[in-house]
Amino acid sequence: MEAEHNSNITPTTVGVIGLGLIGGSMALDLKTRGFASKVLGVEKDPVSAEAALRLGLVDEVVTLEKCVLASEITVVAVPVGTAVKMVCQILDTFKENGWKDKIVMDVCSTKEQINLSTHYHPCRTQYVSTHPMAGTEYSGPWAAMPNLFDGRACIFANPEESSPRALGRVEQLYDTLNMRPTYMNASAHDVHTAYVSHISHVTSFALALTVLDKEKDEKHIFDLASGGFSSTVRLAKSSAAMWVPILSQNRDNVLQVIDTYIDKMQQFRQAISEYDTDRIESLIKEANRIKKIIR
Amino acid sequence: MEAEHNSNITPTTVGVIGLGLIGGSMALDLKTRGFASKVLGVEKDPVSAEAALRLGLVDEVVTLEKCVLASEITVVAVPVGTAVKMVCQILDTFKENGWKDKIVMDVCSTKEQINLSTHYHPCRTQYVSTHPMAGTEYSGPWAAMPNLFDGRACIFANPEESSPRALGRVEQLYDTLNMRPTYMNASAHDVHTAYVSHISHVTSFALALTVLDKEKDEKHIFDLASGGFSSTVRLAKSSAAMWVPILSQNRDNVLQVIDTYIDKMQQFRQAISEYDTDRIESLIKEANRIKKIIR
Numbered sequence: 001m002e003a004e005h006n007s008n009i010t011p012t013t014v015g016v017i018g019l020g021l022i023g024g025s026m027a028l029d030l031k032t033r034g035f036a037s038k039v040l041g042v043e044k045d046p047v048s049a050e051a052a053l054r055l056g057l058v059d060e061v062v063t064l065e066k067c068v069l070a071s072e073i074t075v076v077a078v079p080v081g082t083a084v085k086m087v088c089q090i091l092d093t094f095k096e097n098g099w100k101d102k103i104v105m106d107v108c109s110t111k112e113q114i115n116l117s118t119h120y121h122p123c124r125t126q127y128v129s130t131h132p133m134a135g136t137e138y139s140g141p142w143a144a145m146p147n148l149f150d151g152r153a154c155i156f157a158n159p160e161e162s163s164p165r166a167l168g169r170v171e172q173l174y175d176t177l178n179m180r181p182t183y184m185n186a187s188a189h190d191v192h193t194a195y196v197s198h199i200s201h202v203t204s205f206a207l208a209l210t211v212l213d214k215e216k217d218e219k220h221i222f223d224l225a226s227g228g229f230s231s232t233v234r235l236a237k238s239s240a241a242m243w244v245p246i247l248s249q250n251r252d253n254v255l256q257v258i259d260t261y262i263d264k265m266q267q268f269r270q271a272i273s274e275y276d277t278d279r280i281e282s283l284i285k286e287a288n289r290i291k292k293i294i295r
Numbered sequence: 296m297e298a299e300h301n302s303n304i305t306p307t308t309v310g311v312i313g314l315g316l317i318g319g320s321m322a323l324d325l326k327t328r329g330f331a332s333k334v335l336g337v338e339k340d341p342v343s344a345e346a347a348l349r350l351g352l353v354d355e356v357v358t359l360e361k362c363v364l365a366s367e368i369t370v371v372a373v374p375v376g377t378a379v380k381m382v383c384q385i386l387d388t389f390k391e392n393g394w395k396d397k398i399v400m401d402v403c404s405t406k407e408q409i410n411l412s413t414h415y416h417p418c419r420t421q422y423v424s425t426h427p428m429a430g431t432e433y434s435g436p437w438a439a440m441p442n443l444f445d446g447r448a449c450i451f452a453n454p455e456e457s458s459p460r461a462l463g464r465v466e467q468l469y470d471t472l473n474m475r476p477t478y479m480n481a482s483a484h485d486v487h488t489a490y491v492s493h494i495s496h497v498t499s500f501a502l503a504l505t506v507l508d509k510e511k512d513e514k515h516i517f518d519l520a521s522g523g524f525s526s527t528v529r530l531a532k533s534s535a536a537m538w539v540p541i542l543s544q545n546r547d548n549v550l551q552v553i554d555t556y557i558d559k560m561q562q563f564r565q566a567i568s569e570y571d572t573d574r575i576e577s578l579i580k581e582a583n584r585i586k587k588i589i590r
Contacts, residue, residue: 133520135522153519192510195506196506196510196519197523199505200528203498203502203560204582205559205578205579206559207495207556208583209578209582210490210556210559211490211585212582212584214490214555224428224487224491224492225428227429227431228530229491229495231526232499232530234523234526234527235527236585237583239579239583240576240580244575247567248567248570251568251570254567255568257505257509258560258563258564258567260505260508261501261502262557262564264500264501264508265498265501265553265556266557267504268500268501269550272542272546273546275543275546277543280535280538280539281539284500284539286504287499287500287504287531288531288534289503289507290506294520294525
């Protein structure tokens, strides 16, 4: 499954639908690193479209139809609710026009629904389902940056449903972005990301709500917030447009993790309430095991 | 209350009890920036004591008695449970020896109990109760670093109970560390820090426990963890020695914040469970208000 090295790759036309943090950053690196000879963008918000052009993220902003027509690989980088419909719509276009060599890929954070929706499509093999595990709490074309993906993991969900050729091309694309490929089925993906990504967003949102609720005099938060608080609450800046569909589409897994999490909070609550310092200590020492895993 | 500029200050002897992250970092900057001509350290753990000497954090490691005898200002930088007793013990020594010009200060993260315990001490005016809001998730002398305090807030709790002279000297000390002084009463301190510091540690510990509980195959966490997860779980590396006494001493405030926090998690749970995307969206948008406050 190893991608060829970039020096052997002929630059191609890539289309990016959705010029936000992920789409915009991808457009940038694919062009500067020589994977794409030309990057076409599709962006329904006129301000974002103009910004993407001024920031030089894409060569041109075009219609969805023109983008799919002109691109070898179309990257769907819109929120997952819209992406589900859009990938199917693009596969329909492939079918209607008999385009056998074109590829569509998505970069969404939940994979089960999009894979279910495309599973029986006659052009399913031309679709590659991926999730590059990179990002920041910021959004929009102004948040796009070079080198965002370097060294991070990229998940390929249900890779066996894509043609080896389509899969290989998308592997080359991610190799250009210096991502580490990981392969798993879509439902396993959604379970794991609920644990290592979705829950930490929910806990950050809840932390922000808690503090905002109580600290009516916002100056105090600003004055007293140490680096630790800022780091824990950072993800609470993440956009609703992205996270509402993720939390909805991954509902069952997210609910399960929230329940486990609330149970852990209740264990802390009880230990603190009962002045049970031995129990607080053992909970903290158990949590400290994360040291061995994260950095 | 503004501190004089350092150039006017005659270097003095400072004693630091507890050569961990905070004590060690303070020792380092006070010496290199010329506030201290000499820094004496007290450290009951022999390995930490030897490390502090080798790392050049202090000039000498001595007994508590010798430290208090030789220092103008003694900084108590041990976990808050021990600190409560130690500050009183040092004030006793001041009284027994008739030392009117010596000062003791602490740097603990909870302030109400330590201020209650010292309130009626005949030498109370020689004690300055402070909380420099700086730190990392690491501990021990090997975690000490220069410039740790620069630009952060330092809280002076119940400053009116210290003599103007003692308070002025400690203000000079923190001015050397480039900290922004903030003055409040001890109980207000404990309420605010429960919100902006203590709760974010509990939520990080709970997040680490949740993920460790579920992801038995630890490789997945490592592979899939994006920057967001690492940042949210970072504080879960914090030491039990420091956090057990903080959570115990600030029990009532921490319990109240935990209850508010669990309620916010339940609101997310319910909205996700009922596919109530409008409600998820409004919760996230409300949480996004933290943007205006943090950075």
